[in-house]
Amino acid sequence: MTNQTCLNTSPKVSDEIRKTTCYMCACRCGIDVHLKEGKVAYIEGNRDHPVNKGVLCAKGSAGIMQVNAPSRLRAPLKRVGPRGSGKFEEISWEEALEIAEGLLRPIRDQNPEKLAFFTGRDQSQSFTSLWAQDFGTPNYAAHGGFCSVNMATAGIYTIGGSFWEFGQPDWENTKIFIIFGVAEDHDSNPIKIGLSRLKERGSKIIAVNPIRTGYNAIADEWIAITPGTDGQFILALIHEILKAGKIDLDYLSRYTNAPVLLNAETGLLLRDKDGKELVVDKESGDLHPFDRKGIYPDLAGEHLESGMLHRTVFHSLVDQYLSPEFSADVVSESTGISAGKIRAIASELAKVAFEETIELPHSWTDFRGEEHTKIIGRPVSFHAMRGISAHSNGFQTCRALHVLQILLGSVEVPGGFRLKPPYPKPSTIHPKPHFKVSPGSPLDGPHLGFVHGPDDLALKSDGTPARIDKAFTWENPMSAHGLMHMVISNAYHGDPYKIDTLFFYMANMSWNSSMNTRGVLKMLTDVDRNGKYVIPNIIYSDAYSSEMVAYADLILPDTTYLERYDCISLLDRPISEADAIADAIRWPVIKPDRDVRGFQSVLCELGGRLELPNFINEDGTQRYTDYADYIVNHVRKPGIGPLAGFRGTGTSAGRGDVNPRQMDQYIENGGFFVEKIPFGANYYKPWNMGYQEWAVKMGLYDSPKPYLFQLYLEPLRKFQRAAEGYGDRQPPEHLRKRIKSTMAPIPIWYPPFEGEHVDPAEYPLHALTQRPMAMYHSWGGQNAWLRQIHGTNPLYVSSTQMKKHDLVQGDWVKLSSAHGSIVVPIAEMSALNEDTVWTWNAIGKRKGTWALDVDSPETTKGFLLNHLISELLPQKGDGYRWMNSDPITGQAAWFDLRVKIEKTELQKMDDTSFEIIESPVGKGPDNLSWKVGK
Amino acid sequence: MTMLPKKTERKLGLVIDLDTCVGCHACVISCKGWNTENYGAPLSDERPYGADPTGTFLNRVHSYEVKIDGKESQLFHFPKSCLHCEDAPCVTVCPTGASYKRVEDGIVLVNEKDCIGCGLCAWACPYGARELDAAEGVMKKCTLCVDRIYNENLPEEDRVPACVRTCPSGARHFGDFSDPESQVSKISRERNGFDLMPEQATKPVNKYLPPRPKDTMKEVDVLAPFLAPVADEPEGFMAWLDKKLDKL
Amino acid sequence: MYPASSLIIFTSFSGIGFGLLFFLGVGLPAPKGMLALIFLLIANSLAVGGLFAATYHLRRPERALKAFTQWKTSWLSREAWFAVGALLFMAIYGIGLVFFGVAVGLVGMVGALLSIATVYSTSMIYGDLKTVPRWNTPLTPILFLVIALTGGSIIAGLGEITLILLLITAITQVAYWVKGDTAFAKSETTITSATGLGKEGIARLFSPPHTSSNYLLKEFVYIVGRKHVSKLRFASLAMMVGVPIALLSVSVNLWFSLVAVICHLVGVVISRWLFFSQAEHVVGIYYGHRSDC
């Protein structure tokens, strides 16, 4: 009787599915691209893919709108108006390449350091760095310095791997999970899948975050911590569990440097003549290298030598942390967490770790030759990201968290936190920084790496920084990812030296990825006495009409992710699982409809033109026709190339000869390759000989590399000693004090720097940003579907502050920091730390960019906090303007920001100093009904 | 006639878990993508790059905050699409018969060819589950992906709504509520699945799972069960270690 | 609710038109010949013009005929049938009056009843919606009927009946507003019933699903200021009832009547504007709009 019509419930879905890898963020999910008549009809997750297992986030599904975005660049551009005007002329690729070659060749021949080549969040770093190395400039890095280098380095130095996409909680077994300072993260789909697994099993989730949205909103417990105080909170947890003895002594003895002896005089580790750390064997009481077969290191070991009693790392650690200054009662006020809550969490951790132990019946052999019949799991796990790392005390805080994990014996065990191959990997087998420049020739080695003491710093013979970003200098000795956020400022000031050409790829450095945006725009456009730009040449590769485009002289327009080859390589950032090794590709599932080229392919050609050794054949001709050619045919080390799968005859994994069909085989396999770690080899990886041998077989190491977790981080002590006056490489005077106080080898907490430099009474509030899950930095904003979800970003103000400032929903406030002020719309939030305000990151847009209307909400109401954050802290009386970065790694301290709010009648943003940029791509259409099938 | 069937053979619908939804909007966009390309007219966008973009979406995610005296405030993400009501007022008001509820599975659909775009059904729906497409002038609503769930061109495991397939947090479940043993019936029973606006008497098929209690951890004093100090007055490492080892 | 002008014009004009047709049908007055033609023309152009305006509200008017199919369940469909029926019967009745000078009483009565049924159906399109508490009351059809009859009676020149109807209009209208002002709060629909949240505390919208607007917000979440409302209510009452009473108590001459009708219509239009714009749809709750603002 109803009015039902006859319906075809089995319509054809598409002509063809092509499987490739998403690029709408760095998570690198597998996608099924449905095509109709060669056009993208629908994108969904690839069920077989190790990363996302079929699910897909909003950005991933909206990829279709990224490909048809009107903001896409159409052809190479040559600047014809002044910098920043947006006036360009479209030119041919031949002309573009000639211009680039014309700029770069003389630099390479005369002074390669005059090129600064910095790349954004792409994951072709093993490729771009090779190019830069061949070019010979020391000035190369990717974006990690302003992103999360604290997290990455603290992890690698401490446990040989990190959170992020380098490791994961054992989602299937963990019973209590604590997540610190995460809004979304790189591993976004896996985290969500994981959280739902925890929910299904009823595991407890505790969120430590001043803001309760997203992951934090679904947590069972919310800890509304005061920003910048996580270190204190973590050390209090350590204090409490230590006092109660709820730590894993066996684990500490066997797998960490807790039993290693410390030289009582120097604070350096005692080593044998081969440099191996020494421990006391519990049985015999004898001194042995830590990896001697059959010994059991004694945590309470002591060694008397020349009248000096050397004790263990563990001894120092316990002494340090038992001190009442670390107790819950002491830190409660500054962290904003009641002592009772801290104890409750400590108690819960202790209970789960030691009463709810998991035992798996795997037999395995450790690196001392001892055979075990089971694997003991401590089902407590942690995850953390920029909330703890993007502070000036971030490195130590991240380390503190790893120390807590280690004390609980919960790393690389069932139910705990597990690393993903090629991690674990000790920091000592990573390269060290290289910076030796010889005109006309390659650099002496890879740019970035891990320093282990003052000798490894990138300093010229006169002691000045070798690199334009001053990475690996006394200001930030362990800056393993470089400091992209300092490049423009340093180049502009000629400090440490002037450069000739800035070459950027895929980073919106004139907008949301810079601190002090206004200042940066000035530096990019400022001219010297001769009317020449202070930064003479800027080359930039983008795929869209971003804010940065207008500030370059030459634009190399990129393809989109569906139109190019890429590889997600084990030489770069992994997509492996804790139980498997995996890598993946992208390939052109559609053809570009315009005159654009994949950036990496362009580098292959530029490399050929400039005759960079790795990019030419013996006869001097261009070696790799394009990036795909490089991916398949480049050999890094014998048997090892960018992709680990389908090598040799197409069946070898890890090591193997070049396989000309490799790319096809990846495509046939759905765009990725996975290989499981053998059963039993998949836990305790750093010490498990089964794993070590497998890793060697796969080409992850050249020989087994068992190592100890570093509770005590000796390189820090080496820097401290230098600051104390030992050794011949000495820091400048003004840095001594800071090095001594911040570079403690056992994690400490100190207040974030901005709090010291600005008056907390005047700027009482903390200001944060969060990643919106449905938006990717600045480039989600051009997406017709996503921008409807996040087209504006209010400043969220706590209910307490709303009352205090007599504010109501919809009001506007003047938001000021010591650096500047902006006028912004507000919204109330009560699930927020009282003294914190925040907004979504990178929603605000510059008028005229991204092919949006000039009065689009992103430009009239959307705003960036970046205008309030400076790359340098305000002067404090010592005559110096300190970098707004972590003193150890140089990580940009985005979240140290302190602000005040004042109610204003002004209901409009003050955008007078940002003129409209002329759009090089025109404007988007007025209506959109995207349907490719009929 | 736009009468509701007395009874439908099955009751297909969704369970949405407010305890696990992280508010990522994945379901919103996968829905937009699927339904732009499939069933009926594309979901259009007006001024997509302009000052006031507005588009048709069949599923949207709101966020609500709950202030509780003496406790931390809580925040919830709340996805909402058509609930495929048993007593769907949107169907009975439709003057053209374009809106109907399917006898075989209870899915509420709009036959776009008959729709005059009067908007009445959207007025009648308490949940805001229907949106009139500005470009096409016809009413759009969640189809429960009727063109996926039976689609023989899709592998069996993919015959679920686009939003369910994509949800990274597993907060959306699809199934038949007429079968008490189905997964959706079971979780809805076990977790006290509830109706939105029960007073509107629409008898929604879709159920929402309430968030589990939050912030229940009790504060603990010094004598916490697992935190009894090793040594009453820890005097340095050795005292502590001795005691600790004693206890092992 | 968004006060669409097509709907305001439709309900106001067709209401009066059918009101007049009702009186013509029952023979109050019972003009013949030319006068009948004039009356019928006025009535029909109001009724048909209103209906025509209504089709502007349809996004696919070319399919409007489909709207006749669902008379069993849909008030809109019934309205269509009743309207056509009323116009048909009144046309026959009118032919009798104009050309033959006869009033076929039965046909007129049926036409009158159908006219009333049309207005009733129109009102029930709104009155039946549980989703709009302000509308979901028997007062909605009463108000629509009373206003339709009142307007019709002014044109019909019914003297005292008109005055009485005007008074009834005033009372009904005021009652409608008074009741309406608390209707949303009295309906059981709250943010807690809508979301299941807030049983433990106070729930409020934290962020809307999209920062951009959408069909629902434009159609259903229309906000009028409170100060605005009382002024408009006063104006509406004054124009719809006050002025006509004043004029008609002075004299019932043609010009006075004409001015009274026009004022009345203006008042009705204002009343209808308020009818729509003040009505809150429960979906507003999901978007953070509450009845107390």
Ligand SMILES: Nc1nc2c(c(=O)[nH]1)N[C@H]1C(S)=C(S)[C@@H](COP(=O)(O)OP(=O)(O)OC[C@H]3O[C@@H](n4cnc5c(=O)[nH]c(N)nc54)[C@H](O)[C@@H]3O)O[C@H]1N2
């Ligand atoms: N206030 C504040 N500022 C921050 C942060 C914060 O938390 N708060 N976070 C910081 C962090 S961690 C990061 S990583 C940065 C991110 O900041 P950016 O790295 O600047 O990120 P995007 O905005 O994504 O800019 C990348 C550029 O790449 C372009 N692009 C996109 N796809 C392609 C492509 O396929 N090829 C090419 N060649 N270009 C492409 C985009 O158009 C855009 O111009 O922001 C930093 N800035």
Ligand SMILES: Nc1nc2c(c(=O)[nH]1)N[C@H]1C(S)=C(S)[C@@H](COP(=O)(O)OP(=O)(O)OC[C@H]3O[C@@H](n4cnc5c(=O)[nH]c(N)nc54)[C@H](O)[C@@H]3O)O[C@H]1N2
């Ligand atoms: N959807 C989406 N995904 C992305 C990105 C994106 O733009 N969009 N960007 C990618 C990039 S480049 C990066 S670096 C990652 C970053 O991923 P996240 O680390 O998740 O980055 P943020 O959004 O900056 O989130 C920082 C979180 O830390 C919290 N926080 C700030 N200060 C403190 C503090 O002192 N203590 C604690 N406990 N918490 C604090 C903030 O409230 C916020 O929730 O995300 C990646 N993934």
Ligand code: SF4
């Ligand atoms: S998380 Fe989303 S945007 Fe990132 S790769 Fe996966 S699907 Fe793409």
Ligand code: SF4
């Ligand atoms: S949710 Fe709304 S549109 Fe869906 S069936 Fe119920 S009343 Fe109709």
Ligand code: SF4
């Ligand atoms: S808009 Fe279409 S589906 Fe809705 S009531 Fe009108 S005719 Fe029916």
Ligand code: SF4
């Ligand atoms: S079931 Fe299909 S149509 Fe309905 S909300 Fe989910 S994806 Fe959209």
Ligand code: SF4
């Ligand atoms: S996809 Fe899942 S988690 Fe994300 S908003 Fe939708 S229901 Fe919530």
Ligand SMILES: [Mo]
């Ligand atoms: Mo980042």
